[in-house]
Amino acid sequence: MTAPHWRYILHADLDAFYASVEQRDNPDLKGKPVVVGGPPESRGVVAAASYEAREYGVRSAMPMGVALRLCPDLVRISARFSRYHEVSRQIMDIFRGLTPLIEPLSLDEAYLDISEKVSADEVDGVAHGLKTRVRDETGLAVTVGGGTSKTVAKIASQIAKPDGLLLIKPNEERAFLSPLDVDMLWGVGPRTESVLRDHGINTIGHLAACDNGWLQNTFGKRGHELKERALGTDHHPVTPHRETKSVSAEITMTHDVGDEAALRDRMEELAQGVAARLQRNGLKGRTGQVKLRLADFTTFTRQVTLQAPTDEAGVILPVAWDLLHRELRPGRRFRLVGVGVSNFNEAFQLALLPPD
Amino acid sequence: MKLSCLQENLSRGLATVGRAVATRTTLPITQNVLLSTDRSMLKLSATNLEIAITTWIGAMVEEEGSITVPARLLTEFVASLPSERIDVSMAPGSKSLSLTCSRSEAHVNGTDVDEFPPIPTVESGLAAKIDPQAFKTAISQVVFAAATEESRPVLTGVKLELEGGKFTMAAADGFRLAVHNGELLEPVGEPINIILPARTLSEVNRLLGEQDTPVEMTMIPSKGQVLFRLNSIEIVSQLIQGTFPNYSQLIPQSYQTRSVTDLQELLRAARTASIFARDGSGIIRLQIMPGSDDQSESDEGQRSGKVVISARAEEMGDNQGEVDTFIEGDESKIAFNSKYLLEVLSVLERGEVVLETTTPSSPGVFRPIRGEKKWRERGVEERKPDETYVHVVMPMFVQWS
Numbered sequence: 232m233t234a235p236h237w238r239y240i241l242h243a244d245l246d247a248f249y250a251s252v253e254q255r256d257n258p259d260l261k262g263k264p265v266v267v268g269g270p271p272e273s274r275g276v277v278a279a280a281s282y283e284a285r286e287y288g289v290r291s292a293m294p295m296g297v298a299l300r301l302c303p304d305l306v307r308i309s310a311r312f313s314r315y316h317e318v319s320r321q322i323m324d325i326f327r328g329l330t331p332l333i334e335p336l337s338l339d340e341a342y343l344d345i346s347e348k349v350s351a352d353e354v355d356g357v358a359h360g361l362k363t364r365v366r367d368e369t370g371l372a373v374t375v376g377g378g379t380s381k382t383v384a385k386i387a388s389q390i391a392k393p394d395g396l397l398l399i400k401p402n403e404e405r406a407f408l409s410p411l412d413v414d415m416l417w418g419v420g421p422r423t424e425s426v427l428r429d430h431g432i433n434t435i436g437h438l439a440a441c442d443n444g445w446l447q448n449t450f451g452k453r454g455h456e457l458k459e460r461a462l463g464t465d466h467h468p469v470t471p472h473r474e475t476k477s478v479s480a481e482i483t484m485t486h487d488v489g490d491e492a493a494l495r496d497r498m499e500e501l502a503q504g505v506a507a508r509l510q511r512n513g514l515k516g517r518t519g520q521v522k523l524r525l526a527d528f529t530t531f532t533r534q535v536t537l538q539a540p541t542d543e544a545g546v547i548l549p550v551a552w553d554l555l556h557r558e559l560r561p562g563r564r565f566r567l568v569g570v571g572v573s574n575f576n577e578a579f580q581l582a583l584l585p586p587d
Numbered sequence: 588m589k590l591s592c593l594q595e596n597l598s599r600g601l602a603t604v605g606r607a608v609a610t611r612t613t614l615p616i617t618q619n620v621l622l623s624t625d626r627s628m629l630k631l632s633a634t635n636l637e638i639a640i641t642t643w644i645g646a647m648v649e650e651e652g653s654i655t656v657p658a659r660l661l662t663e664f665v666a667s668l669p670s671e672r673i674d675v676s677m678a679p680g681s682k683s684l685s686l687t688c689s690r691s692e693a694h695v696n697g698t699d700v701d702e703f704p705p706i707p708t709v710e711s712g713l714a715a716k717i718d719p720q721a722f723k724t725a726i727s728q729v730v731f732a733a734a735t736e737e738s739r740p741v742l743t744g745v746k747l748e749l750e751g752g753k754f755t756m757a758a759a760d761g762f763r764l765a766v767h768n769g770e771l772l773e774p775v776g777e778p779i780n781i782i783l784p785a786r787t788l789s790e791v792n793r794l795l796g797e798q799d800t801p802v803e804m805t806m807i808p809s810k811g812q813v814l815f816r817l818n819s820i821e822i823v824s825q826l827i828q829g830t831f832p833n834y835s836q837l838i839p840q841s842y843q844t845r846s847v848t849d850l851q852e853l854l855r856a857a858r859t860a861s862i863f864a865r866d867g868s869g870i871i872r873l874q875i876m877p878g879s880d881d882q883s884e885s886d887e888g889q890r891s892g893k894v895v896i897s898a899r900a901e902e903m904g905d906n907q908g909e910v911d912t913f914i915e916g917d918e919s920k921i922a923f924n925s926k927y928l929l930e931v932l933s934v935l936e937r938g939e940v941v942l943e944t945t946t947p948s949s950p951g952v953f954r955p956i957r958g959e960k961k962w963r964e965r966g967v968e969e970r971k972p973d974e975t976y977v978h979v980v981m982p983m984f985v986q987w988s
Contacts, residue, residue: 468902515986539984540984575986578868578870578922578983578984578985578986579983579984580762580924580981580983580984581762581948581981581982581983581984582761582762582981583759583761583762583763583764583837583950583979583980583981584742584759584761584832584837
């Protein structure tokens, strides 16, 4: 069986990126448990943890206080985002030297479609070469996964971490994916996972064998996509220009806040920040959103569609405040509040007559 | 009942009334067609309770009679016959219609005429006469703008106003408005204001065909009905009750940019763009740009320029075309739903089209300029649109970046 088009995608993922950049820039930190993030006094969160820190159980997104309890020798460094951006650009340029078809997912992660540039028997050499170049030119370790789809490439790199290389050959996708835990699949979040596990679907192989009708009934349109991913046959292309999908800002507060006036002040700052960023980027969005985290870490979002796209704080604030206001309860305190605007490029028909 | 007629006449007659046959109904007999002898003619009638169509065809009547039979069965049977004489008969007391044509014979079981809904008759009322081809133009320029979904019933109708020697037809669907101003053959005594189902006018348009004798329209607003009398066809329609939006206030009174463009050139560019728009979100973008060079600012601030028409199909491709234009005012841009743009350009007939715009999110106004001259050959006065038609379309909100 020959595919009509040869397709091969790499997923390149820098290991513990922020922490590795810090360790590289400051050789004293090499071999030590390092985390990047804000201090526990201001309720900082771990943005990145070196592999040494991970051995203590320290993980990304963990409150800094918890991380320090797990690893008292932890070296904490405040994030230097402009530095990470600079290094990221350097790395993306290396990727771009291999193929123009790269899709950055964040500062430290990208898909590379090498189908046009590389034949099947060259993949191995090219992937090795990529790792070597990144190490030589930046001193950082990158893990590379590869496969005939984004799904397979990404899962391969997850498994190969750290500093690994795992290339899945065409037609071996199913055998590779089949025994893996179903939650490794992109799109299987905690809720989907629990539904799947309730039905005895614990591995990607189980999901791949699922009846289409059942998937459709249980997950709607998404069911089909889940199955394609589980089979390793999803066709999502590598899209070089990722448009900004949303602009948002959030604050983790120094003390949990339940007071209306105080929350209102926070929301006002956030709305102004979001509006300023929208205006700087020439974006207007039609969906307003708030993100809320309660004192017990329960996190949820609420959103609403606006009458017309906006980039103005004067529009965003009342909408966001209304969304938050509905969630106020006696005694309820918020640990984090966030404001976001999305739905930028959605065109819509304007009305001539007001609705009845 | 006993008569004979020509297959082609009966077939045409059944096709004429066929559009009034009910398709989905809780009253099965409205799926029948009523046949009755009427002097030396055969009269065919059908009604779906909103609209009733009656037509007469020539026949040799030997015995009077009437019956209703399933319309679809009879229509398809007659259409399948050769173009010869058909003998139609029904024995007294029988409810089975026999049809013989050439070597084919059929029996169609019917239902008593008494059970058929009465076809409304309009004996007297306010009458008006309209030139048939002018009426057809008016209908085709307006009826497509009526709403097809029923959430606001008055918007599925067309507002028809008659006053003095003039008539105005208007339709709106919430996103666009079409208004046609025309002339009556004779002035009406008192003003008439009614809302007609758009479907009725579409039927009138279809049945008018090449007719050149005037259309007679008789209204009994108190009974909520209107009668159109065509050549050997009568159409009676219910009127829509309710208040039509005050449409004249929806027509912008001013503009920032007015462009005058050859209709066929603009239509062709829009059709090309629509191929790409079809696979995107149906958006066609128009950028109206004054030229930088030439005899600019010659006549009262009017100058030549171009309209750039473009569309994009996500991940598939894009298209951009240009049409020469004559511009008064500033550069402007506006995006339209491709269906709305094509529909209005398609009904403007020949000549040139005026597009008036203000901002990308305020309505665009289309007006015709009739005549053979190109705008390049026209004087300033001749570039004024005629008042017979105005079409207002709300744009699509898009990111212009």
